[in-house]
Amino acid sequence: MVVTQSPVIMAALEAAVRAPSPHNSQPWIFELAADAIDLVLDEDRILEICDPDGREARLACGAALFNLEVAIAAAGRVADIELAPERDRPSLLARVELGPRHRPSSAERRLAAAVPRRFSNRRPFTEQAVPPAARAAMVQAAQEEGAGLVLLDEHGLLEPVAGLIRRADHIQNQDTAFQAELRDWAKSHGGDDGVPDFAGGPRSAGGLLPVRHFSGSKEIRIFEQDPLVAVLTTPSDGSLSQVRAGRAMQRVLLTATDVGMSASFYSQPMEIPSTRGELRALLGGADHPQTVFRLGYGYPGVPTPRRSIAAVVREKRV
Numbered sequence: 001m002v003v004t005q006s007p008v009i010m011a012a013l014e015a016a017v018r019a020p021s022p023h024n025s026q027p028w029i030f031e032l033a034a035d036a037i038d039l040v041l042d043e044d045r046i047l048e049i050c051d052p053d054g055r056e057a058r059l060a061c062g063a064a065l066f067n068l069e070v071a072i073a074a075a076g077r078v079a080d081i082e083l084a085p086e087r088d089r090p091s092l093l094a095r096v097e098l099g100p101r102h103r104p105s106s107a108e109r110r111l112a113a114a115v116p117r118r119f120s121n122r123r124p125f126t127e128q129a130v131p132p133a134a135r136a137a138m139v140q141a142a143q144e145e146g147a148g149l150v151l152l153d154e155h156g157l158l159e160p161v162a163g164l165i166r167r168a169d170h171i172q173n174q175d176t177a178f179q180a181e182l183r184d185w186a187k188s189h190g191g192d193d194g195v196p197d198f199a200g201g202p203r204s205a206g207g208l209l210p211v212r213h214f215s216g217s218k219e220i221r222i223f224e225q226d227p228l229v230a231v232l233t234t235p236s237d238g239s240l241s242q243v244r245a246g247r248a249m250q251r252v253l254l255t256a257t258d259v260g261m262s263a264s265f266y267s268q269p270m271e272i273p274s275t276r277g278e279l280r281a282l283l284g285g286a287d288h289p290q291t292v293f294r295l296g297y298g299y300p301g302v303p304t305p306r307r308s309i310a311a312v313v314r315e316k317r318v
């Protein structure tokens with residue numbers, strides 16, 4: 001077992017593993033050196049059916065990278081980041097080195113404080129509308145990381161995108177391999193990964209936005225009437241763009257958490273090439289959709305489990 005003596009690295013790792021990941025698969029490994037962390041994509045944890053290209057796994061790793069950065073900054077050190085530091089090792093997504101001492105800004109402290117409070121909230125939100133300032137803060141959060149955030153109601157796109165989500169959800173519900181993989185992560189991984197029953201959401205009465213059905217619960221609830229749904233986009237779609245998209249995704253989620261908001265994901269149309277293409281066309285055809293969120297004011301919930309730090313670190317290969 002690798003044990004780090006550095007409290008800053010330990011705090012950074014604790015934050016990193018709180019990142020969201022598809023089916024709570026946690027597809028990351030952290031290779032430790034004295035003052036550096038290498039973030040490696042754990043290819044064995046890519047969801048074969050849902051995410052065959054590993055795009056969502058790279059988003060998850062990008063989110064873990066963002067958590068590393070804010071935790072290091074909040075602990076009073078500069079985080080020097082290099083993406084894809086070794087050309088011949090594509091699974092090595094990023095190298096994070098502890099730089100000089102640094103006085104954390106209040107924004108960095110707030111983002112770091114939001115890390116343990118964020119969770120995917122699949123339950124109905126209140127009817128409270130998201131005010132312009134919070135909308136602008138989330139759009140800016142995406143832009144700061146080189147991404148875009150399209151708030152669908154501002155473009156008259158909620159209905160067509162919701163229709164696409166329902167269609168993709170239906171296709172996935174008919175797909176026995178997809179369902180088997182989902183059940184596997186929903187149940188047998190009931191320990192320190194996968195999605196436990198308590199984190200699953202109820203079915204939506206009326207069904208505007210179908211919640212991915214992790215739990216066996218038959219509960220049906222009325223969801224908020226005017227959901228705020230947003231699509232995160234990037235100008236390009238290579239592996240590194242997907243890591244950057246993950247950073248942007250996490251900055252949006254932490255910004256939302258910081259102002260008391262909740263979020264959940266609707267990735268169904270992203271996981272089928274044809275519906276992802278349709279979503280891209282609906283958004284104008286230029287940028288690439290990376291993930292779809294519902295944002296709003298939810299009720300408190302309980303964070304989902306994570307594997308221990310010891311299970312996700314190893315000594316850096318030399």
Ligand SMILES: Cc1cc2nc3c(=O)[nH]c(=O)nc-3n(C[C@H](O)[C@H](O)[C@H](O)COP(=O)(O)O)c2cc1C
Pocket residue numbers: 018019020021022023024025056057059060118119120121122194195199211212264265266267268291303304
């Ligand atoms: C790229 C990506 C796609 C996701 N897609 C969905 C989804 O379609 N439906 C859903 O309910 N959760 C989705 N999730 C949320 C994960 O299931 C969740 O992050 C994981 O179970 C850990 O829980 P937490 O977010 O509460 O920490 C997605 C997460 C990521 C990173």
